[in-house]
Amino acid sequence: MVEEKNTDFDDELDESEEGVMYEHYKLEVDPGQKMLRVDKYLVNRIDNASRSRIQAAADAGSILVNGQSVKSNYKVKPGDEVAIVMDFPRRELKIIPEDIPLNIVYEDDQLIVINKPPGLVVHPGHGNYSGTLVNALAYYYKDLEMFKSADPRPGLVHRIDKNTSGLMVIAKTETAKTKLSLQFFEKTTKRQYIALVWGNLKEPTGTVEGNIGRSHSNRQVFTVYPDGEYGKTAVTHYKVLEELGYVNLVQCQLETGRTHQIRVHMKYIGHPLFNDDTYGGDHILRGTTFSKYKQFVNNCFKILPRQALHAKTLGFVHPTTGEEMLFDSELPNDMSEVVEKWRGYISNRNIE
Incomplete structure (x- = not known):
């Protein structure tokens, strides 16, 4: 008798974050x-x-x-x-190869590391049956057997949200997929994110703990269940990198990989991600009532029309050589431009 069947992968969302498949x-x-x-x-x-x-x-x-x-x-x-x-067992789904540009950071015969742009869905499902990363991989690897199949998630060993940018590793062989996925499952990978959050955090460093599960009132979002009566264990370590007046630039280190983990944990401690429309960060949550300030924030929202979250660092052990691999990426233009605008805003406010 199977006593336990547990998974970090959530099939109900096609853009779940950091789910281990x-x-x-x-x-x-x-x-x-x-x-x-x-x-x-x-x-x-x-x-x-x-x-x-x-x-x-x-x-x-x-x-x-x-x-x-x-x-x-x-x-x-x-x-x-x-x-x-x-x-997971494969599902029958026709994957259409599409010539979508890939920002390749590293590639060898076992794996590829890409820097995913914001707005790109990782795999097909729930209305996104084309224009995804998997469609791009099917085109790029048209001669590889793994990417010719009807598997909607070929080579995928983890995911990040559609509107989150940053580093992902994709396997090119079954051996690589098995060994890389095991590292994500056992939480031995190194993953650091950069987030812009509302408000000044009380402590420069800290840890957020609390089970994460679907909201009972809205199945499309997730919430924290601190008493552990529901959801799955989730742990996020954070460090404030820069205070920018009414927002903070924060580094987040994942100990677990739950759906929307950073977004949910930051909201839970009262600091939603900047312009996160799912978790309440798309409103002015800190600051003055001056119309000039409101216009400044709205301009930032237009520059960064998504949650301010970037998967900056990714580390893992190479599945065949055993070498420690570590990759780092720069903030994308939309996020870096908004950070610079906040720096300018604070500088001008201090002069005044």
């Missing part, structure tokens, strides 16, 4: 079970689990028995606790 199964071997290879045991016990997918999980060290990684020929016995992390 792996399913976590935990099974306890029945008392009457005869000794059986763990790969055969799992194929028999998990729906839609092919032998090749189970083997890939075993090769990546993501089959655990009683907390220890095992090979596919390990023989389970009564009372064993078997856990596995696996890729």
Whole structure:
């Protein structure tokens, strides 16, 4: 009997943030079970689990028995606790290759790192069946088998929101996909974001903790459930980089990767992201009542018509070489221009 089926991937949103596309199964071997290879045991016990997918999980060290990684020929016995992390089964969906420019930061035979622009949906779904990153990858990798399939998420091991910019890694082989996704699942990757938030944070550094789950009143947004009665554990570490009057430039380090995590946590502590229309940051939340100030903020909103969030740093272990990979990116033009405008505003206010 499958005791637990847990996933950081949320199928109901096509632009969920930082979701790890792996399913976590935990099974306890029945008392009457005869000794059986763990790969055969799992194929028999998990729906839609092919032998090749189970083997890939075993090769990546993501089959655990009683907390220890095992090979596919390990023989389970009564009372064993078997856990596995696996890729989602593919869905039938026609992926149309589209010539959409990619900002490639790094590429080799196993993976590619891109700097995603704001406004680009990561994969098809819910009305976005074209114009996505996956459509761009299908065109760029038209000769790679992985990107010829009907899988709507080929090579994807994590995601960021449509209107969040920044670094993403995409696998080019099944081995790379399995090993990279395991790193996201085990939270060993390094991910730093830069956000512009409303208000001055009380402490220059801090940690926000609180389960994140869908709002009971609006299924399209997420909220914090601090008592842990609902949702999934979420931890965000922050550091104030610059105080800009009525907004702060903040660095956020993810310990977990929940949907909309930074946006939800910042709202929870009273500092929504600048111009985040989902979580209330698209209104003037701090500042004066002067019409000149209101015009300044509205001009900033026009320059940055999205939440002020950028995935600046991404680090992981290369799936085949074992090398520590670390990438950094500059703030995109819309966000950097708004930061400069706030710097100018504060400078002029101090002179006055």
